Amino acid sequence: MDNDRIDQIIDKHQGEASSLIQVLLEIQRENSWLPKEILERVSEKLQVSLAQIQHTATFYKAFRLVPKGRHEIHICNGTSCHVRGAQGVIDTVQDLIGIRPGQTDLDSKFTLETCNCLGRCALGPVIEIEGKTHSKMSPAEAKDVIKKYE
């Protein structure tokens, strides 16, 4: 994302420091994550210190300060999936790809996230990878599914 586009988004919010969260959200929607260079630009334009931006960007889980992997794995750990054994699935996937929820592996292959209800409670435990839903997952099946991704 170039500086012109960042400036455009900031101008839309009249360069108000109080719009920081909106600005960051909008940038992230287009750029998928928030690299340091972008935060520096935002800091300069909005006159908000980098320390303050860091505070806000790390406070809310919605912001992503590392790039996303090629494949995004969402594992549901909502009540239904949880009682159907989602934790076992999460543990297995964690061990398999070597990262914890919220992280991206060093090859940028996977990003792992957990969430609290994908709306498919009757089919739990549910995993969603790139918009495709895999239902009634056992830990072993989850392993097989994930191994198919390159």
Next chain:
Amino acid sequence: MGVVTLTIDNKEVKAKEEMTVLEAAQSAGIDIPTLCHHEKLEPYTACRLCMVEVESRGRVKLDTACSSPVKENMVVRTKTEDIIKIRRTLLELMLSHAPDSRELQALVKEYGADKDRFEKEASFCIHCGLCVRYCAEVKKKSAVGFINSGVRREISFVPEIASKECWNCKECFELCPTEALQTAYLFTVAQISDSPSFELESEK
């Protein structure tokens, strides 16, 4: 400038109307413990140690002295049994995070708190925000800030700014009631001085 009269611990105190209860008490030689207060900084009410009982227009409530403005006829009690109990608990909690802090140890002793009440869980920083606020409000550099939220909240230097500003300042070091700040700084220096483009201000 108006002057108001209030009562603190049964003593009549005259204070300027823009003062806080803490300032009024200090001017009358009444001691209220504080950890996150600093004259040059805006009130932050993080440590809650300055909690006092305030009676105003017939209503009694607990409030932080460092942030409450004085009011005419206000009645303040700084050492009731309830308040001492609250302070004890606060100190016990903070001490479990920063067991080696001299300042906390002294207060724990003064208030007869139990230093072993909570299991030690040393994270060192007690989130008083003195370093963060001093750097932002007084020095206007914001080289250090908070990151994350909840139990994972901690201070973090912004390496790009810290490498330029901190070496010659370090004024926040003596403000920190624990050793968290200095440790974090040394850690930042160690991390960034590894990168080839890094040149510490002192080495130039």
